[in-house]
Amino acid sequence: MKRQWYSVRDIPRREFLTKTLRGGAALAVTPALLSGLSSCSSAEEISVRTELDPSLLDSTIRRGLAKGGDFAEVYIEKRIVRHISMEESKFRNAVFGITQGAGVRVLSGDKTGYAYTDDLSEEKLHRAADIASAIARGGTPADPVPVTKSSRESYVTVDMPLAAVADGKRLDVMRRANQAALDFDPAIKLALISYYDEIRGRTIANSEGLLLTDELPLLFFIVNVMSEGKGTRHMARERLSRHSGFEMFDEVTPEEVARTAAKEAVVMLDAQECPAGRMDVVMQNGWGGVLVHEAVGHPLEADNIAKKIGAFTGRLGQKVASDCFTMVDDGTLPSFRGTTNYDDEGTQMKRNVLIRSGVLEKYMTDILSARQLGLERTGNGRRESFRYLPIPRMTNTFIEGGDSDPDDIVASTPGGIFVKSLSGGSVNPVTGVFNFTCREVYLIENGRITVPVKGATLIGSCLDIISGIDAVGNDLAFGPGICGKGQMAEVTAGQPTVRLRGINVGGSKAG
Amino acid sequence: MDYRLFVEKAVRAAVKKGADAAEVYLETGRDLSVEVRNGDVETVQEAASQGVGVRVFVRGAMAFAHSNDVSEAACNSALDRAVDMARITTPDEYNVLPAPADAGTVEGLYDPGIAAVPLEKKIAMTVSLEKQAMADARITRSAGASFGESGRQIYIANTHGLVQVCREGACFLGVSVVAEKGEQKCDGAEYCGRRFFADLAPEREIAAAAAEKAWSMLDPRPVRTQRAPVIVHPDAAGSILGGVLAAVNGNQVVQGASFLGDKLDQPIMSALVTLIDDGRRPKGLASLPFDGEGVPTQRRVIVENGVLKGFMYNTMVAARAGTASTGNASRGGFSSLPGIGSHNFYMQAGTVSADDIIRSTKRGLVLREVTGYGINPVNGNFSGGASGFWVENGRISFPVKGLTIAGAAGDMLTGIDMVADDLDLNRTFTAPTFRIREMQIGGE
Numbered sequence: 001m002k003r004q005w006y007s008v009r010d011i012p013r014r015e016f017l018t019k020t021l022r023g024g025a026a027l028a029v030t031p032a033l034l035s036g037l038s039s040c041s042s043a044e045e046i047s048v049r050t051e052l053d054p055s056l057l058d059s060t061i062r063r064g065l066a067k068g069g070d071f072a073e074v075y076i077e078k079r080i081v082r083h084i085s086m087e088e089s090k091f092r093n094a095v096f097g098i099t100q101g102a103g104v105r106v107l108s109g110d111k112t113g114y115a116y117t118d119d120l121s122e123e124k125l126h127r128a129a130d131i132a133s134a135i136a137r138g139g140t141p142a143d144p145v146p147v148t149k150s151s152r153e154s155y156v157t158v159d160m161p162l163a164a165v166a167d168g169k170r171l172d173v174m175r176r177a178n179q180a181a182l183d184f185d186p187a188i189k190l191a192l193i194s195y196y197d198e199i200r201g202r203t204i205a206n207s208e209g210l211l212l213t214d215e216l217p218l219l220f221f222i223v224n225v226m227s228e229g230k231g232t233r234h235m236a237r238e239r240l241s242r243h244s245g246f247e248m249f250d251e252v253t254p255e256e257v258a259r260t261a262a263k264e265a266v267v268m269l270d271a272q273e274c275p276a277g278r279m280d281v282v283m284q285n286g287w288g289g290v291l292v293h294e295a296v297g298h299p300l301e302a303d304n305i306a307k308k309i310g311a312f313t314g315r316l317g318q319k320v321a322s323d324c325f326t327m328v329d330d331g332t333l334p335s336f337r338g339t340t341n342y343d344d345e346g347t348q349m350k351r352n353v354l355i356r357s358g359v360l361e362k363y364m365t366d367i368l369s370a371r372q373l374g375l376e377r378t379g380n381g382r383r384e385s386f387r388y389l390p391i392p393r394m395t396n397t398f399i400e401g402g403d404s405d406p407d408d409i410v411a412s413t414p415g416g417i418f419v420k421s422l423s424g425g426s427v428n429p430v431t432g433v434f435n436f437t438c439r440e441v442y443l444i445e446n447g448r449i450t451v452p453v454k455g456a457t458l459i460g461s462c463l464d465i466i467s468g469i470d471a472v473g474n475d476l477a478f479g480p481g482i483c484g485k486g487q488m489a490e491v492t493a494g495q496p497t498v499r500l501r502g503i504n505v506g507g508s509k510a511g
Numbered sequence: 512m513d514y515r516l517f518v519e520k521a522v523r524a525a526v527k528k529g530a531d532a533a534e535v536y537l538e539t540g541r542d543l544s545v546e547v548r549n550g551d552v553e554t555v556q557e558a559a560s561q562g563v564g565v566r567v568f569v570r571g572a573m574a575f576a577h578s579n580d581v582s583e584a585a586c587n588s589a590l591d592r593a594v595d596m597a598r599i600t601t602p603d604e605y606n607v608l609p610a611p612a613d614a615g616t617v618e619g620l621y622d623p624g625i626a627a628v629p630l631e632k633k634i635a636m637t638v639s640l641e642k643q644a645m646a647d648a649r650i651t652r653s654a655g656a657s658f659g660e661s662g663r664q665i666y667i668a669n670t671h672g673l674v675q676v677c678r679e680g681a682c683f684l685g686v687s688v689v690a691e692k693g694e695q696k697c698d699g700a701e702y703c704g705r706r707f708f709a710d711l712a713p714e715r716e717i718a719a720a721a722a723e724k725a726w727s728m729l730d731p732r733p734v735r736t737q738r739a740p741v742i743v744h745p746d747a748a749g750s751i752l753g754g755v756l757a758a759v760n761g762n763q764v765v766q767g768a769s770f771l772g773d774k775l776d777q778p779i780m781s782a783l784v785t786l787i788d789d790g791r792r793p794k795g796l797a798s799l800p801f802d803g804e805g806v807p808t809q810r811r812v813i814v815e816n817g818v819l820k821g822f823m824y825n826t827m828v829a830a831r832a833g834t835a836s837t838g839n840a841s842r843g844g845f846s847s848l849p850g851i852g853s854h855n856f857y858m859q860a861g862t863v864s865a866d867d868i869i870r871s872t873k874r875g876l877v878l879r880e881v882t883g884y885g886i887n888p889v890n891g892n893f894s895g896g897a898s899g900f901w902v903e904n905g906r907i908s909f910p911v912k913g914l915t916i917a918g919a920a921g922d923m924l925t926g927i928d929m930v931a932d933d934l935d936l937n938r939t940f941t942a943p944t945f946r947i948r949e950m951q952i953g954g955e
Binding site for chain 2: 087091095098100110112128134171226235274276304428456
């Protein structure tokens with residue numbers, strides 16, 4: 001077993017998400033409307049419908065509980081992905097993939113049995129249930145509640161369904177980004193454009209009688225841009241991602257994405273050596289929220305709390321951060337990358353305030369950890385696919401906006417660094433020790449942002465960092481990313497501009 | 512089902528559907544994992560899975576489709592999709608597939624005995640491992656112990672008549688524990704992965720290593736920001752080697768995105784350093800007779816006495832570079848296109864002992880863990896979080912945590928001035944203990 005580090009990579013800032021957030025009420029899209037995806041496309045379009053005969057779900061659940069388990073669940077998934085990559089102005093490759101399968105989970109006290117199958121036949125589903133049920137030894141079989149179809153509120157809207165989008169439109173947004181990157185500056189030598197979309201159909205049924213079915217679209221657009229000159233190179237990156245239709249590219253254009261990356265690539269050719277040692281760090285609003293995602297979010301996931309090994313074990317109700325610090329995980333932000341209508345166990349998404357004005361109010365739970373700790377289900381039981389067990393994961397996690405003017409935060413910082421973008425970071429959930437790798441960083445000298453410096457590492461411990469946040473701006477913004485915790489999850493991180501006092505910065509120059 | 516016939520037939524079907532060239536990659540596998548905590552089973556997971564990935568070339572343009580349904584109908588549908596997608600990609604003269612070649616055999620890649628061991632015994636071993644790791648009084652909690660096994664079969668065929676089939680398997684045993692003292696918490700984990708069940712390290716060895724990693728980091732002391740020698744422990748070697756590996760990736764090189772791109776046949780590291788990539792080591796966890804495109808793997812010297820001797824290529828990138836594939840096409844399963852990756856990649860052992868290195872260091876850092884991305888392969892910049900032990904007057908004095916280290920790859924790699932003899936080739940990506948003459952260390 002390798003030591004588990006939880007990590008997030010490459011979350012760019014995206015202000016459009018803030019705009020959407022401020023836009024207020026989301027149009028609810030029901031599963032029925034989303035499944036209309038297949039009807040508005042060509043005849044050969046494949047459906048991601050995952051509905052099975054409820055009696056087959058019931059019989060699978062019953063078999064799962066036959067050896068004495070107290071909770072059983074069937075998760076069925078079908079996913080269609082398209083991925084196109086453009087490198088050096090050529091469409092290098094195009095990928096189309098279909099994956100489907102089912103996972104059967106049985107809980108018996110603290111024990112979990114899990115088996116999955118690619119084959120949705122009765123025989124294979126029942127066999128998976130038999131394997132998963134073996135975890136329970138003895139005891140009386142619980143009587144499952146027969147499944148009844150229910151529904152949940154929706155937070156994902158689609159104007160231009162992905163299945164109805166012609167490939168030419170996909171190529172077009174890539175071409176536009178490529179051109180904008182190359183046109184930005186002669187120092188830009190390489191552009192790598194990656195387009196990904198998927199439609200994921202889910203059916204979740206469990207022994208509590210739950211039966212839910214939906215289909216979720218996902219778009220992920222990545223622009224890597226490399227500059228060269230002045231004896232060095234810099235690879236910059238910007239990403240755009242939402243659970244939405246193709247209208248994402250109307251709200252933020254491919255050119256904007258490319259120029260943001262190109263700008264960073266050019267600026268960083270002038271980067272000087274970064275000083276090493278403890279200093280104050282101001283982090284720009286947006287995807288810098290990865291900082292609390294790592295340093296605070298992961299340690300607040302309830303699985304390690306239930307195991308009594310997490311850094312925040314036993315701290316519920318206690319003051320853990322400064323008064324200006326409020327942190328939220330909210331899976332309902334309209335069409336955000338971390339948003340779904342319900343988690344992968346069927347729990348309704350909601351807004352969860354984790355830390356309010358410095359006081360720890362909530363852990364993020366899945367069904368198992370909620371049971372173990374006697375806490376509510378918060379809608380954080382997520383999984384990468386049917387091949388993985390659901391575990392507590394973040395959705396859209398952010399520091400709530402404060403009242404400081406971002407310019408004042410910089411102006412009142414005599415010296416330190418200003419972090420504009422980060423590659424990502426990781427945390428050890430037991431010790432709470434985290435690290436972040438910066439990509440675009442500047443020195444702060446006498447309250448002013450001055451020269452760019454080479455990407456440095458920031459490190460510290462989670463409890464130190466949240467007690468060291470002493471200024472929170474009024475400019476909350478968000479950015480999308482990939483979170484790894486033994487399995488991948490799509491998330492959003494957000495924050496206003498914040499200042500952290502006395503962070504250890506790993507520069508290459510003696511401070 | 513005879514999957515060898517299946518992939519050969521699918522290649523012929525691709526041609527009928529309009530592909531000028533095609534490759535079919537099929538994988539079947541089974542996995543089992545057991546997690547134990549506090550003496551009892553916490554999780555048992557088991558599954559069998561399979562899938563097929565088809566790569567087609569139509570008038571020089573390439574596309575790929577995959578499905579985890581391996582029926583003939585699903586495979587045909589994937590081929591239709593791929594041929595259809597090839598309409599939108601750009602034709603390229605380097606879009607080529609490898610010719611057939613005899614990949615021979617690599618001994619010791621599959622142990623049928625792993626699956627034959629009863630589940631009860633696997634659980635009992637895992638329980639025993641956890642118990643032994645918890646036996647140390649300084650260890651207060653278990654973060655869990657686990658046993659895992661996997662087995663898979665790979666079938667590759669292409670329109671040049673290439674057909675490759677192989678089977679591989681492995682098993683893993685590991686444990687993670689926590690040492691606490693007052694408010695302090697330190698975790699330590701150790702795992703052992705082997706091709707053969709009988710080769711797994713004794714439970715007491717794994718247990719002792721995990722416990723030591725946890726308790727030895729209690730009571731750390733601060734050190735000031737300074738320049739000092741850094742002794743890289745094998746546990747931390749990956750963070751240094753990773754950047755070199757990424758920079759010798761042929762694709763990074765042909766795209767002009769490698770800090771080593773123009774350094775072929777030049778010294779890039781200290782003359783004490785030789786780096787090997789070996790795809791043919793018997794029982795090697797990263798050994799296979801052929802790569803992700805069916806090209807025979809090799810044992811290659813990447814850096815010899817400090818001089819860069821070669822890059823790593825798959826078939827397409829090699830064609831672009833005007834050379835032959837080095838058997839480094841990597842594949843993340845049936846759903847992925849072939850990329851470029853290493854096999855068993857390691858730094859050759861030196862002659863001194865790790866203790867000799869510590870004894871000859873007046874003051875410096877024994878680097879046990881690095882966090883962050885390691886060396887940036889594009890420009891060679893390095894910055895990371897660091898923990899380990901502080902050396903004073905040739906002896907390990909106390910643990911250190913929360914430090915940073917940074918530098919330029921060129922200085923770090925040429926600055927390696929001692930290489931120890933403690934290479935463990937059971938790891939797939941490793942080095943013996945080695946010392947970097949001086950780096951910037953950030954502390955108090």
